[in-house]
Every structure is written in structure tokens, then in C-alpha cells.
Amino acid sequence: MIEELLEPGTVAVETFGDEPGALADLFPEEALLVEGAQAGRRGEFATVRRCAHEALGKLGAEPAPILRDPKGAPRWPAGFVGAMTHCEGYRAAVVAPADRAxxxxxxxxPNRPLRSAGVAELVTVEAERAWLPSLAARRPDVQWERLVFSAKESVYKVWYPLTGRWLDFEDAEITVDPAWSTFRARLLVPGPVVGGVRLDTFHGSWLxxxxxxxxxxxxPAPTPALAAPGPSAGRWAGDDPTVGGA
Ligand SMILES: CC(C)(COP(=O)(O)OP(=O)(O)OC[C@H]1O[C@@H](n2cnc3c(N)ncnc32)[C@H](O)[C@@H]1OP(=O)(O)O)[C@@H](O)C(=O)NCCC(=O)NCCS
Structure with a gap:
């Protein structure tokens, strides 16, 4: 399902549980990273790496271990970018050639409430707290605070590889378009420079x-000819994030 959120040229592999045998498929250098970890952690780590290796293989990358930098970010093979995620009942890896992204x-x-009101307070900013109740009233099937949290995790996973720096939850403001299933993350600190342009907003999508x-x-990668936006990029029903056919 995650392919629906991705731009052309990106490859995704997802699975809805841990795969027996994935641990045995790890490169020895990868296995060392979770040696001594709990079984659940080793399982998610191995399964999501199996997803990542399969995705990279589809793009023609040579098999190689996917290790981590000191902050835990995956070190993708030269010429590729990507990201991984795992939560209860889901693991996914997406990769793209670096000339595309x-x-x-x-x-x-999980589409469940955040653990407590205190957590919600920590991960949201005032402007988000202003629109969250109206969306919650209109679409009670969606845990909107959790969606904002997820959007900010995605923000961090693009921010960190571009900057090498920490970004706090209060450093970005999310607005959601329920009609197009998109969101915007406005950076409240100076954004990364990509292709000579400073980015102050990231555009994302959700389901x-x-x-x-x-x-x-x-x-998108800075090369104009290859960075044409995909079908969902920038789609927005209106200026009011809470207005639109939810
Ligand atoms: C790193 C972080 C984003 C991971 O998100 P998560 O929801 O806890 O866990 P997920 O399963 O979705 O993602 C874990 C994967 O993210 C990747 N990851 C870890 N650190 C990363 C980083 N600094 N940059 C990019 N990717 C990273 C790894 O692939 C990891 O899986 P692995 O350890 O099995 O290889 C999160 O733990 C964190 O530190 N958040 C605080 C920073 C933040 O979100 N700020 C908000 C800015 S608006």
C-alpha cells in the first residue's frame, strides 16, 4: 500500500509481519548490529532489511550490508537514498536512485491514540492543536494526533540525512489536507539546502x-529533468487545512 504515497522511480517493499528466515539472511555485519538485542527487535530489523535488500535489488544495486550511522540512520549504498519503518504488524523499506530523490x-x-495527552502535547505545536479538534470531529476514524506524529517522524527521516542534525517536534508545523491525503511540514528553523535552494516546507502524503x-x-533530486513531481505532489484542496471533502 505504501507505493500509493511514493513518487515515480521509487521502489517499495512491505510486509505485514516478521518473516521466518530473515535473520539468517542478514549480512554478518548487519547481524552484529542487533547481536544481543531482544528477539522482537532482531525480527523487525532483519525483516525490514530483507525488504530493503529486495527493493535495492529491483533497482540493480549490488547486494551489500545496510549498516547505520552513529545516530541510527541507515547507510544506503552509494547512488541510492531510502528509508525504513516498522511498527506492530508492518515493516516497509523504500529506495530510489539518488538522481531521482x-x-x-x-x-x-498504529491508528491508535498516542499514549497520553502529555505525549500529544510534546509532539504537537499550538498551530496544530488549533485544527486537530475539527478534523477529529469530522473524521473520528483517524487518530489525527498520531498522524501528526507519524508525519513528523517522516520529516525527521528526510531532515537528518540532508543535515546530519537533530530536529525537535516543535521545529516543524504540520497541516493536513484530508481531501487529497497530503500534508505539509513547515520548518520553523532554517531548512536544508538542496540543489542550491533552501527548503522551508516538505510535502508529504498519508493513508x-x-x-x-x-x-x-x-x-526530489535537484536535477530539473528528473525531478518532475509525481501524481500526488503538492496536491491541496484549499488554503484551510481542515477544509476539503474529508
Ligand atoms: C529515528 C526515529 C525517527 C525513528 O522513528 P520510529 O517511529 O521510532 O521508528 P520506525 O520503525 O518508524 O523507524 C526506525 C528506522 O528509522 C531509521 N532511522 C533511525 N534513525 C534515523 C535517522 N537519524 N535518520 C533517518 N532514519 C533513521 C532506521 O532505519 C530505523 O530502523 P532500523 O534501526 O531497524 O534500521 C525516531 O525514533 C526518533 O528519534 N524521533 C525523534 C526525532 C523526531 O522525530 N523529530 C521530529 C521532527 S519534526
């Missing part, structure tokens, strides 16, 4: 299905 962020969450919230952001 400068960065990709994906995140999956809610089968008990899951999935969000994705693609930052």
Missing part, C-alpha cells in the same frame, strides 16, 4: 488503512 522519509504507526497510519515524504 534527494531524500525519502516514511513512517508507519489510513487496516489499522495503520502511513506517511511518506520525497524530496
Amino acid at each position: 534527494a531524500a525519502i522519509g516514511i513512517d508507519a504507526e 489510513v488503512r487496516d489499522g495503520l497510519i502511513v506517511t511518506a515524504i520525497t524530496i
Whole structure:
């Protein structure tokens, strides 16, 4: 289902549970990264790497371990960008050639309320708290605070590879278009420079299905000829994020 959120040229592989045998398929260098971790962590790590290796294979990448930088970000093979996510009942990896995308962020969450009002307070900013109640009233099937959280996780997964820096939850403001299933993340701190242009807004898309919230952001590669926006990029029903045929 995550392909629906992605731009042309991006490959996704997803699965809805851990796959027996995935641990045995890890490269030894990958297996070392989760040596001693709990079984559940090793299972998600191995399964999502199997997804990532399959996706990279579809793009013609040579098989190679996907290791991590000191902050946990995946080190993709030269010439590729991507992202991984796992939550209860879902694992996904997406990759694209670096001449198609400068960065990709994906995140999956259960479509359930955040753990507490305190957590919601921590991950949202005042402007988001202003529109959340009206969307919650109109679409009670969607846990909107959780969706904002997921969108911000996707923001961080594109932000970090582009900047190498931390970004706090209060450093981006999400607005959601329920009609087009898109969102915007306005950065409240100076954004990354891609192809000589400073980005102050990331455009993403989302879906809610089968008990899951999935969000994705693609930052197009700077080469104009190859960075044509995909079918969902920038779609927006109106200026008021809470207006539109939810
Ligand atoms: C890193 C983080 C975004 C991961 O999100 P999560 O919902 O906890 O977990 P997910 O399963 O969706 O993603 C985990 C994967 O993200 C990837 N990841 C981890 N750190 C990363 C980073 N710095 N940059 C990009 N990807 C990263 C890894 O592939 C990891 O899986 P793996 O360890 O099995 O390889 C999250 O734990 C975090 O630190 N968030 C705080 C920062 C933030 O979100 N700020 C909001 C800015 S508006």
C-alpha cells in the first residue's frame, strides 16, 4: 500500500509481519548490529532489511550490508537514498536512485491514540492543536494526533540525512489536507539546502488503512529533468487545512 504515497522511480517493499528466515539472511555485519538485542527487535530489523535488500535489488544495486550511522540512520549504498519503518504488524523499506530523490522519509504507526495527552502535547505545536479538534470531529476514524506524529517522524527521516542534525517536534508545523491525503511540514528553523535552494516546507502524503497510519515524504533530486513531481505532489484542496471533502 505504501507505493500509493511514493513518487515515480521509487521502489517499495512491505510486509505485514516478521518473516521466518530473515535473520539468517542478514549480512554478518548487519547481524552484529542487533547481536544481543531482544528477539522482537532482531525480527523487525532483519525483516525490514530483507525488504530493503529486495527493493535495492529491483533497482540493480549490488547486494551489500545496510549498516547505520552513529545516530541510527541507515547507510544506503552509494547512488541510492531510502528509508525504513516498522511498527506492530508492518515493516516497509523504500529506495530510489539518488538522481531521482534527494531524500525519502516514511513512517508507519498504529491508528491508535498516542499514549497520553502529555505525549500529544510534546509532539504537537499550538498551530496544530488549533485544527486537530475539527478534523477529529469530522473524521473520528483517524487518530489525527498520531498522524501528526507519524508525519513528523517522516520529516525527521528526510531532515537528518540532508543535515546530519537533530530536529525537535516543535521545529516543524504540520497541516493536513484530508481531501487529497497530503500534508505539509513547515520548518520553523532554517531548512536544508538542496540543489542550491533552501527548503522551508516538505510535502508529504498519508493513508489510513487496516489499522495503520502511513506517511511518506520525497524530496526530489535537484536535477530539473528528473525531478518532475509525481501524481500526488503538492496536491491541496484549499488554503484551510481542515477544509476539503474529508
Ligand atoms: C529515528 C526515529 C525517527 C525513528 O522513528 P520510529 O517511529 O521510532 O521508528 P520506525 O520503525 O518508524 O523507524 C526506525 C528506522 O528509522 C531509521 N532511522 C533511525 N534513525 C534515523 C535517522 N537519524 N535518520 C533517518 N532514519 C533513521 C532506521 O532505519 C530505523 O530502523 P532500523 O534501526 O531497524 O534500521 C525516531 O525514533 C526518533 O528519534 N524521533 C525523534 C526525532 C523526531 O522525530 N523529530 C521530529 C521532527 S519534526
